[in-house]
Amino acid sequence: MYTQLVQPDESSAGDAGPEASVFEDKIDRAVTIEPTDWMPEAYRKTLLRQISQHAHSEIVGMLPEANWLTRAPSLERKLILLAKVQDEGGHGLYLYSAAETLGTSRDDMIDALLEKRAKYSSIFNYPTLTWADVGAIGWLVDGAAIINQIPLTQCSYGPYARAMVRICKEESFHQRQGYDVMVTLARGTPEQHAMAQDALDRWWWPSVMMFGPPDAESAHNEQSMRWKIKLFSNDALRQKFVDQTIPQADALGLTIPDPDLRWNEATQHYDFGTPDWSEFYEVIRGNGPCNRERLGARRAAHEDGAWVREAALAYERKVRERATA
Amino acid sequence: MSKDIWPLWEVFVRSAHGLAHKHVGSLHAPDAEMAMLNARDVYTRRNEGVSLWVVKSTDIVASEPAANEALFDAPKDKSYRYPTYFTVPKGVKHL
Numbered sequence: 001m002y003t004q005l006v007q008p009d010e011s012s013a014g015d016a017g018p019e020a021s022v023f024e025d026k027i028d029r030a031v032t033i034e035p036t037d038w039m040p041e042a043y044r045k046t047l048l049r050q051i052s053q054h055a056h057s058e059i060v061g062m063l064p065e066a067n068w069l070t071r072a073p074s075l076e077r078k079l080i081l082l083a084k085v086q087d088e089g090g091h092g093l094y095l096y097s098a099a100e101t102l103g104t105s106r107d108d109m110i111d112a113l114l115e116k117r118a119k120y121s122s123i124f125n126y127p128t129l130t131w132a133d134v135g136a137i138g139w140l141v142d143g144a145a146i147i148n149q150i151p152l153t154q155c156s157y158g159p160y161a162r163a164m165v166r167i168c169k170e171e172s173f174h175q176r177q178g179y180d181v182m183v184t185l186a187r188g189t190p191e192q193h194a195m196a197q198d199a200l201d202r203w204w205w206p207s208v209m210m211f212g213p214p215d216a217e218s219a220h221n222e223q224s225m226r227w228k229i230k231l232f233s234n235d236a237l238r239q240k241f242v243d244q245t246i247p248q249a250d251a252l253g254l255t256i257p258d259p260d261l262r263w264n265e266a267t268q269h270y271d272f273g274t275p276d277w278s279e280f281y282e283v284i285r286g287n288g289p290c291n292r293e294r295l296g297a298r299r300a301a302h303e304d305g306a307w308v309r310e311a312a313l314a315y316e317r318k319v320r321e322r323a324t325a
Numbered sequence: 326m327s328k329d330i331w332p333l334w335e336v337f338v339r340s341a342h343g344l345a346h347k348h349v350g351s352l353h354a355p356d357a358e359m360a361m362l363n364a365r366d367v368y369t370r371r372n373e374g375v376s377l378w379v380v381k382s383t384d385i386v387a388s389e390p391a392a393n394e395a396l397f398d399a400p401k402d403k404s405y406r407y408p409t410y411f412t413v414p415k416g417v418k419h420l
Contacts, residue, residue: 036390083370090367097351100333106353107330166350170371312355313331319356 055095125288138178
């Protein structure tokens with residue numbers, strides 16, 4: 001999954017020494033910036049915010065899908081969903097590791113999430129009401145994530161770019177499994193077809209909003225684009241998502257819940273309606289349908305697991321002390 | 326709650342086709358045994374390899390970026406170290 005609404009740090013005014021020009025030169029020549037290289041403080045802080053938000057999204061993103069693990073309609077579906085949710089945990093790990101190279105610890109990042117100082121993608125604050133939601137998430141949410149993440153494999157920060165390569169490889173499986181759930185339901189009984197349509201109706205606009213606010217409202221894009229930690233604008237990515245998803249919905253025989261949706265012969269793109277951005281900002285502010293539940297679940301998992309983390313460390317200490325005794 | 330953190334480990338995987346171990350990422354683990362188990366779970370779920378190394382990140386000695394010029398610039402004007410530097414007379418084979 002991925003990031004939205006990252007406000008770049010703006011404390012960079014003082015960075016103008018010879019190191020700064022070496023840095024700028026590397027960015028221009030598409031040479032990756034590595035952890036031990038000099039980088040402007042604002043670049044470091046912005047990246048840290050972006051990567052940790054991305055990592056949190058992966059981890060929180062496990063929750064809505066995990067909701068259906070014990071109720072998957074068959075053993076095969078259950079195994080597939082387990083593998084997918086496990087992948088999301090791995091994605092979180094790759095991203096936390098990439099963020100740690102910027103000089104923070106995973107514990108600090110997790111504290112920031114649990115204390116609401118850090119954000120995660122708004123999409124995971126919506127509930128998964130039926131099995132079809134698992135399909136819709138894989139198809140739409142992971143589909144949107146792929147569009148957002150593929151360019152990031154070319155981003156300027158080496159550890160982030162490398163994490164993205166791994167993630168993108170696994171993400172394709174996520175999207176296909178989701179679409180496969182949708183195909184099965186859409187071609188099933190009228191009730192199953194209706195279930196698939198209902199899931200699309202509920203997940204469409206939140207997915208469209210995953211790309212963040214319109215370009216006109218996100219003035220901060222520019223700095224991130226110059227630093228090559230954001231390679232395409234929110235609106236450009238959103239258009240790509242709409243263009244590639246409509247034919248997929250058509251193939252399912254499902255209807256996108258947007259009366260303004262139509263093919264524009266002149267632009268060779270789909271025109272589409274405006275999402276309810278007030279809903280987006282409400283969810284970001286913590287007032288989505290599941291914000292409290294999601295953070296509550298993360299907090300409980302973190303606190304309930306504390307004794308395991310401590311015991312593992314104590315065991316390591318004991319073994320080490322015995323060896324040297 | 327304890328703020329002791331699990332140390333960071335770097336993970337290397339060797340694929341089945343005889344290539345060298347390649348760095349694939351990092352993870353946290355309290356000890357080598359758990360690092361190995363976690364590496365197996367996170368980095369080899371899709372037949373990525375047949376051998377794993379885990380190394381404590383603090384045990385890796387890395388070159389300093391500031392020394393890049395001294396370390397890596399010298400070979401730039403030594404093109405004679407490549408076979409393509411030499412012109413092979415026409416018609417001569419297997420060289």
